[in-house]
Amino acid sequence: AQKVTQAQTEISVVEKEDVTLDCVYETRDTTYYLFWYKQPPSGELVFLIRRNSFDEQNEISGRYSWNFQKSTSSFNFTITASQVVDSAVYFCALSEALGGSNFGNEKLTFGTGTRLTIIP
Amino acid sequence: GAGVSQSPRYKVAKRGQDVALRCDPISGHVSLFWYQQALGQGPEFLTYFQNEAQLDKSGLPSDRFFAERPEGSVSTLKIQRTQQEDSAVYLCASSLELAGNTDTQYFGPGTRLTVL
Numbered sequence: 001a002q003k004v005t006q007a008q009t010e011i012s013v014v015e016k017e018d019v020t021l022d023c024v025y026e027t028r029d030t031t032y033y034l035f036w037y038k039q040p041p042s043g044e045l046v047f048l049i050r051r052n053s054f055d056e057q058n059e060i061s062g063r064y065s066w067n068f069q070k071s072t073s074s075f076n077f078t079i080t081a082s083q084v085v086d087s088a089v090y091f092c093a094l095s096e097a098l099g100g101s102n103f104g105n106e107k108l109t110f111g112t113g114t115r116l117t118i119i120p
Numbered sequence: 121g122a123g124v125s126q127s128p129r130y131k132v133a134k135r136g137q138d139v140a141l142r143c144d145p146i147s148g149h150v151s152l153f154w155y156q157q158a159l160g161q162g163p164e165f166l167t168y169f170q171n172e173a174q175l176d177k178s179g180l181p182s183d184r185f186f187a188e189r190p191e192g193s194v195s196t197l198k199i200q201r202t203q204q205e206d207s208a209v210y211l212c213a214s215s216l217e218l219a220g221n222t223d224t225q226y227f228g229p230g231t232r233l234t235v236l
Contacts, residue, residue: 004162035224037227042229043209043229043230043232044227044228044229044230045163045211045213045227046227047224047225047226047227050224091162091163093162107153107165107168107176107179108153108155108163108165108225109165110162110163110164111162112160112161112162113160113161113162
């Protein structure tokens, strides 16, 4: 079975500090996708990034960056120069095939989330 | 364009009542997913539709849970004879299916169900 571990339950940092959220996953699939979602207090899950298991290049999008390391089964997320608006619960998720590879869509297995609080 | 919408946003039910939760996916999205999110936990998969076909319902916790998507667009998750352990946020997600690829799931705001 697939599993996603987010060991950090809660993190608090002062505004403008950098912060890294950890994600470790387990899977037997050779092809899989990893995701990060943000869940603000409003409750809606906001998509941040999708990463294919064959693409280990790090990605940067503005203040956000992601470090994918297949050797350690980790997909960590860093926010640079944090802002109060970054306060939310962040979820890492792993795709899992549903009933055959030709369906093209796969259910997500989520971690338990990391609650990030940015202190002004 | 409009995102995924869900209604009601909040639902309070007495134990034993039946409830129906609605999901309007993004227009044109073929795939639709339901997830259950308990307090302080990550979402957990319930069921999956490809158009009107329910291809996986392995995550439904009991036979009191039933989902449908009769015309391949709007979906309804029905819970019969609600129990306190059904209290959770129910999230709906849709994705534009690309054959052979895992597509991104876009989530609605969820319905928070409280069973008294």
